[in-house]
Amino acid sequence: MTNPLFYAKILLFGEYGIIEDSQGLTLPYSFYKGALKFSSLDSEFEKKSNTHLTKYADYLLDLELPKGFELDVQKFQYEISEGLFFDSNIPQGYGVGSSGALVAAIFERYSITKYNPENISKDQLKNLKKVFGLMESYFHGRSSGIDPLICYMNLPILIENKESVDKVAIPESEEGKGAIFLIDSGMTGETGPMVQIFFEKMKTEGFRKTLKEEFIRYNNACIEAFLKKDMNPFFRNLKKLSNWAYEHFRPMIPESIFNVWKKGLDSNAYYLKLCGSGGGGYILGFTKDYEKAEKMLDGFHKEVIYRF
CATH class of the missing domain: 3.30.70.890 (GHMP kinase, C-terminal domain)
Incomplete structure (x- = not known):
């Protein structure tokens, strides 16, 4: 099994404001990352992660996702029983998207329709954001879907308003004083x-x-x-x-x-x-x-x- 890595994210601008239709700007942050892996679940961390995934799979089983964005939850449940866990060093409760990376990894592996982040249209981005919002609501009670979207796309994203997001180029980082x-x-x-x-x-x-x-x-x-x-x-x-x-x-x-x-x-x-x-x-x-x-x-x- 190849293990695509999903990086953490940083919301540079837009915290709370995006709930009220402000713009937002987010970047992937490769210092922290996570990937779905299999193991014999010997460590406490792996066991705990596997148990969390079991509960999350139950939630996804009852979740109605739009056409074209459905998940193969049965496959997910089977793989959990085979020792699947989320191997991540993304700190939880730190605002850098620990649940976002998990949602992105699950969507990438279990979505029935496969997408290539590099070729995703603006309309598909909008739909993906909705899907990710539904999937991530399990963790926060309410989610805009932005965090998993950034983790999934692994690109800077400009949030134009509540409905519309787009890929954006940010100025190159350079060795200045700032x-x-x-x-x-x-x-x-x-x-x-x-x-x-x-x-x-x-x-x-x-x-x-x-x-x-x-x-x-x-x-x-x-x-x-x-x-x-x-x-x-x-x-x-x-x-x-x-x-x-x-x-x-x-x-x-x-x-x-x-x-x-x-x-x-x-x-x-x-x-x-x-x-x-x-x-x-x-x-x-x-x-x-x-x-x-x-x-x-x-x-x-x-x-x-x-x-x-």
Whole structure:
């Protein structure tokens, strides 16, 4: 059996906003990956994974998927009984798509109609996103389908709005002083409770208004400037976005990160934003001078994902 690898993903922009029709920009992240494999299930990890797959197969058995996107669940169940497990180093609860990679791997192996990610049309992308949303809802209660889509396509994806997504080219990473990096908050976050907090906030008119008029405007402007590699407007809007999140997404910012988030805003040395739903896991950092930011963030585990 060949084991296609499915990489983690990073949502650079669009967290929560994409629920309300903002744009989003996501990248595959090859540092973390997962693949379906067979074993005699000797280790605790393999046993646990196999048990999870058994429960997930029961869910998929009752799931009605659109025509052309059906899964051979019987084959999946048979292979689970033969020792199938998901071998992954993608951390769970870190906002980098652990369930997305699993869903992508299962679809790739068990979809009755086979697709080639390189030749997928925009319409098929839209349908795949829906299918992946249904498949991933098992893990989060509600899913846009974006995470598995990025893991499956293994390409940067521009989320144009709720309905429409497209493949996109991002500027080449180069060895400059600037960087986009991940900071480990040291704790895991759960998507469900964080999304619940967001929907509670959406019940107040003031929050809805500022989300639409400010957050979405800054978010979309960041994406536009980043894709053009126009770094001055990029950092200008990024500061506004980071400041907005500091004020309005406070419950989603892990306690360990709270003070350094403010320190970045006050010093302009770096700006932080949520990576996924927040509550824990990774936080995204952006800086024009990584050496300086690294010193200021001493004590935190960091990983550079893009240089400019």
